Amino acid sequence: MQKAVVINTGSELVEGRTLNSNAKYICEKLAERGFVVKKVLMLDDDLDLISSTVSQELLDNDLLIITGGLGPTEDDKTREAVAKALNRSLYVDQELANKILDRVKKYYSKIPENIVKQAEVIEGAKVIPNEVGTAPGQLIELPGKKIVILPGPPQELIPMFEKIVNDLKASEDLIIVVMTFFGIPESVIDETISQLEPSKEIKVTTQATYDNGVKVRLIANKSISCKVNEFAEKLIKKFKEAFVGFGDLKLEEVVVNLLKERGKKLAVAESCTGGLISSRIVSVPGASQVFLGSVVAYDNDVKIKVLGVSSDTLKKFGAVSQECAMEMALGIEKLTGADICVAVTGIAGPTGGTVDKPVGTVYIAVKYENNCQVIRLFYPHERNIFRMRISGHALFEVVKRLKGMI
């Protein structure tokens, strides 16, 4: 098991001005290559802090990835800090300095004095070229350990990391199986996983999302692939009706792909979700081939005038009712001629609930192949979590029908 740590430097990170997307990118790549990352650190541009952290983390890890602080200004401390941690000196690589000067001359007539600071190399380090910006990276090999230093801007970091990442392989060869389930609480899946007693050699993690259900991830050495697949099959068997598919799936992508495969068109009528279902579908490139459109009938008059819901239905059963959901689905079908139509009406809150239909009550109607079914659900969540969940439910109802699960 090879251990790695990621250290991202920059005041913009610890002051909350920039989202640390580098950490996510690097950690994902390291996990894919079998490295175990137990810790990620974001540090201020502070020479002593960076230097002492590098010294400390070198004790526990086989690989250190350090990003940021390679620019030409006063607060760029990373080169100096790593040199200090290793008790090595810095020298100016003249060839590198000339390259940087040539590059900068193209953009600016007046060259900033401090620019050659970026040509400082730690004794014994290999330079990692930067094709996009001026600051090169550095790779330092120590007995059994590696330190990689990369610039902070993702546009520079990513292509540089891609180039060296293949040389950063942990010894273990891993198999990773990811499954997506919808409509079952994470705690229930977790309990079932415990009951199924997976091999201790398989690392099982679960992650719940509001909009795309629960993800289950199995990681193990490739030598026990059979065991991993067997366990996955067992779990899927337990939650057959909730299994969306293999992979970290987004329901909107699953829906668009299935519609394309089946040659079907979709249309939606939304009330409480307010356009979120449509927006999720349209977020998928190529949605225009399979999505006709939707009516967000937020006001009752729009339900009547545009979708043709009868005012009697609204009076007798209310807008949040099985009857209204069904008429909305039939209405959007009539308007668009789509093959599969979904309608959603519910009470998102925070107000508007009654004793019979409290906040969180929702009806989802699906018209498909001469059949219109309505389900009632209850999710008394905060307004926008409710909307995310319900949009997921509505999309999953489409998935189930297109896959023939219902």
Next chain:
Amino acid sequence: MQKAVVINTGSELVEGRTLNSNAKYICEKLAERGFVVKKVLMLDDDLDLISSTVSQELLDNDLLIITGGLGPTEDDKTREAVAKALNRSLYVDQELANKILDRVKKYYSKIPENIVKQAEVIEGAKVIPNEVGTAPGQLIELPGKKIVILPGPPQELIPMFEKIVNDLKASEDLIIVVMTFFGIPESVIDETISQLEPSKEIKVTTQATYDNGVKVRLIANKSISCKVNEFAEKLIKKFKEAFVGFGDLKLEEVVVNLLKERGKKLAVAESCTGGLISSRIVSVPGASQVFLGSVVAYDNDVKIKVLGVSSDTLKKFGAVSQECAMEMALGIEKLTGADICVAVTGIAGPTGGTVDKPVGTVYIAVKYENNCQVIRLFYPHERNIFRMRISGHALFEVVKRLKGMI
């Protein structure tokens, strides 16, 4: 100077599956309150690692914010780890356990055994209620120090943090002025700020978002409030036509509030944004008072049949045209009778562009007070960034009209 550290736990962070947006949010809030954050740590769900890190960071910091690992499952270790670090015990708060059980009973007939784990409280800790999810937070006061533990999901963490953040004040008395601008690039605002030469005592930061424009934040000691306000006024004067308002504003909230104030109703016709404008409006509690609904006319037939766009217009000018945008706006007005109607049609890409109308071309039409205006914009961005920007633009056009800026 009060020092704070942020510790985010969760294997999804160190394995690169989730972007750590909590760190950015918390660091920003702490910076606003005058805390100095030198370090942020993301840690795996590892009892000993979390516990030893907490012990270590307690030595150097006045405030520890710890997030994640408060769920009911096997890998939720935070409560236990902090208790261990402080050498305190955990007890089950029966009242809390009952509350959690009541909450869960609403959704599921079968209650997972482990669910009451979330009612475990560290000896001496104050419980921070969670109105959105099941796992409560905890606040521990030590001599001169505070530890705050919060759940990982941002939808739960943010409202809980908002509630306690006012009690987390570093010694300095600060004035913070935040301004929101829309439609001007961050770099242009940045350059103007430099030219206006703010006092060295004012810390000025800018932040660009796709959906809600650029935020400018001024932080200084309260003793120079006048200087801060003067500088804000100067900046607003430079970008009068782009000024949304004071505060870290969401355009959908500004729109809903303005509509309420003016007693006006809104309706929307969307093509390329695909329901995103509607969804943003409906995300605001109370939107039902002012929002009638929308038609997502993604397919041309829906534009014709539902919105009444003439097929001649589509043939002659295409769906992405000034003429079509205008007919869409008039169509949704006719359907709903709204006071202000917005229509958007454009090419989100990645395909579908032409020489005259490349990917990123968009028309926004607004019908208000006997006047229908159309603007053409060009944003050749990735599909969903484009949709976020354009939804912001459409909402800002509504703001400008309701505020009488146009």
